[in-house]
Amino acid sequence: MHHRADALWFHRARPDTFGMRAAPRFAMDFHVITLFPEMFESPFGGGMIGRAIEQGIIVLHVHALRPYGLGKYRQVDDAPYGGGSGMVMRPEPLAAAIDAVAEEHPGVWKVLMTPQGEVFDQAIAREFSARPGAILLIAGRYEGIDERVRAMVDQEISIGDYVLSGGELAAMVVIEATGRLLAGVLGNPESLKEESFGERTLEYPHYTRPEEFRGMRVPEVLLSGDHGKIRAWREAEARRRTARRRPDLLERRKF
Numbered sequence: 001m002h003h004r005a006d007a008l009w010f011h012r013a014r015p016d017t018f019g020m021r022a023a024p025r026f027a028m029d030f031h032v033i034t035l036f037p038e039m040f041e042s043p044f045g046g047g048m049i050g051r052a053i054e055q056g057i058i059v060l061h062v063h064a065l066r067p068y069g070l071g072k073y074r075q076v077d078d079a080p081y082g083g084g085s086g087m088v089m090r091p092e093p094l095a096a097a098i099d100a101v102a103e104e105h106p107g108v109w110k111v112l113m114t115p116q117g118e119v120f121d122q123a124i125a126r127e128f129s130a131r132p133g134a135i136l137l138i139a140g141r142y143e144g145i146d147e148r149v150r151a152m153v154d155q156e157i158s159i160g161d162y163v164l165s166g167g168e169l170a171a172m173v174v175i176e177a178t179g180r181l182l183a184g185v186l187g188n189p190e191s192l193k194e195e196s197f198g199e200r201t202l203e204y205p206h207y208t209r210p211e212e213f214r215g216m217r218v219p220e221v222l223l224s225g226d227h228g229k230i231r232a233w234r235e236a237e238a239r240r241r242t243a244r245r246r247p248d249l250l251e252r253r254k255f
């Protein structure tokens with residue numbers, strides 16, 4: 001039997017499960033199935049997501065796949081039928097791990113991390129952050145996973161057109177991008193509002209002190225104190241930049 005003991009927990013007990021609180025606070029559970037649970041330790045030890053985990057806004061459950069492996073050696077992969085190089089992840093350990101998580105969290109949204117999936121973007125991050133239930137991210141390794149695992153998941157996600165050795169980093173990208181959209185994770189919710197403009201355009205250029213650095217001056221308009229003019233300048237710059245660097249964003253009006 002595989003129980004909670006098999007999962008590594010990198011979060012403190014959720015502080016908002018009992019007692020009084022000033023305002024109802026939303027918490028989101030992420031589950032990950034991986035052969036390398038250690039990979040999830042330091043990336044979430046600091047920063048915004050680390051703090052959100054400490055505060056119980058994000059609850060991260062990392063489930064090691066190895067205990068679900070087959071036989072004495074807890075085998076999780078095998079040679080491909082039909083021949084060819086590399087190993088393929090067998091379906092049974094993944095199925096057992098997925099079932100174990102789903103049993104504890106009925107209705108959990110199951111996502112397979114794979115380069116063949118739908119490409120993750122800000123719209124999917126938003127969808128995920130608005131989901132009522134937990135999200136399970138399944139990180140594959142080796143050359144691939146047995147095709148029949150696809151029947152066990154709700155969605156397949158890639159983080160872009162390049163090859164990673166495993167889905168772990170991809171899963172972390174999804175957790176970071178989704179987690180920071182949850183209420184209370186960002187220090188300043190205003191910056192999220194400003195970003196929604198930035199979803200179909202790149203950001204405008206930012207400047208801080210000093211006024212002159214190595215011969216480069218801060219644009220005068222930013223020193224003018226005229227907030228209407230500043231807003232107009234920023235929007236124009238953002239649009240100009242997007243047209244130059246990422247015209248695809250202007251064409252693809254998804255948001």
Ligand code: 6GU
Pocket residue numbers: 112113114115140157158159160161162163164165166167170171
């Ligand atoms: Cl989700 N997995 C792997 N192995 N490589 C990737 C990816 C995922 N997304 C982009 N490249």
